[in-house]
Amino acid sequence: MIDAGHTGPDARLAVIGGGKIGEALLAGLVRQAGDGREFLVVERSPERAAELTARYGVGTTDLAGAAARARVLLLAVKPQDIDTLLAALGPYVTPEHLVVSVAAGVPTSRVEAALPAGTPVVRVMPNTPALVDAGMSVLSAGAHATEAHLDEAEALLLPVGQVRRVPESQQDAVTALSGSGPAYFFFLVEAMIDAGILLGLPRTVAADLIVQTAYGAAVMLRDSGEHPVQLREAVTSPGGTTIAAIRELERHGVRAALIAAIEAAHQRSVELGRTS
Ligand SMILES: NC(=O)C1=CN([C@@H]2O[C@H](COP(=O)(O)OP(=O)(O)OC[C@H]3O[C@@H](n4cnc5c(N)ncnc54)[C@H](OP(=O)(O)O)[C@@H]3O)[C@@H](O)[C@H]2O)C=CC1
Ligand SMILES: O=C(O)[C@@H]1CCC=N1
Secondary structure (H helix, E strand, C coil), X not given: CECCCCCXXXXXXXXXCCCHHHHHHHHHHHHHHCCHHHEEEECCCHHHHHHHHHHHCCEECCHHHHHHHECEEEECCCHHHHHHHHHHHHHHCCCCCEEEECCCCCCHHHHHHCCCCXXXXXXXXXXXXXXXXXXEEXXXXXXXXXXXXXXXXXXXXXXXXXXXXXXXXXXHHHHHHHHCHHHHHHHHHHHHHHHHHHCCCCHHHHHHHHHHHHHHHHHHHHHCCCCHHHHHHHHCCCCCHHHHHHHHHXXXXXXXXHXXXXXXXXXXXXXXXXXX
């Protein structure tokens, strides 16, 4: 579905940068809307744009077309590409648009500086579970974004998961926790499946056991109202198997490794936010 030179906003949203997170958000939003025609994507690679159109029925356009056809522009390019994108997009943007940036680390002030004065900008840190409507999106307002703009961004993201608001000063920490967080869990699951292989289980059996265990543990964490320590203690029988495993996790410094890893992610988010 190629842009046919429409005039006036006729799309709910244009996603600029149809990579991993752009696709995850688009996929969830299109599924909820039941129709991809309300959405546009701008991609650097025509092959990638065609792929997204084939998968989700979304329209493809260029930056001028996106700004002409959609009032809400969602920037989902890498932080390293954001300044180049903003320089190209800026001339088409007006303060009537709402610009939503998901770029890790990039402050709203840096986005605002490249756009016409008064343009509302909302910074969002989403995560890939948006693909299965279980995302966590965390919003902060830029200098010109009102409560109504935050409400609009929240309404956009609610269909694909939970939404919270934080002061922008907390966004680098959010990025390190929920933005990158799914990767930490996938990494743990990978390692646990490897352990099953070591113990002689077929890979498919090990994967089924661990994925269902991760799912069950996540539902308990969300729904039981109990602290993670209480939930862990309930599994840890005196003189049993779990405590033998926990002792090894502590001996190998897994708790400290996770804290250091998340601190490193935070530091990287801060670095990415500095103008290159
Ligand atoms: N992946 C994730 O889980 C999350 C990512 N984010 C943030 O989302 C952003 C995108 O990350 P991710 O999806 O992982 O990265 P990807 O590299 O997968 O996606 C970025 C896409 O944007 C395209 N692109 C770059 N410049 C332009 C441009 N000027 N016009 C149109 N398209 C362009 C890229 O094309 P090309 O490949 O040719 O460069 C690529 O397809 C980052 O800022 C990241 O911090 C936030 C939360 C979670
Ligand atoms: O790895 C990254 O930089 C992005 C931001 C959060 C998740 N992925």
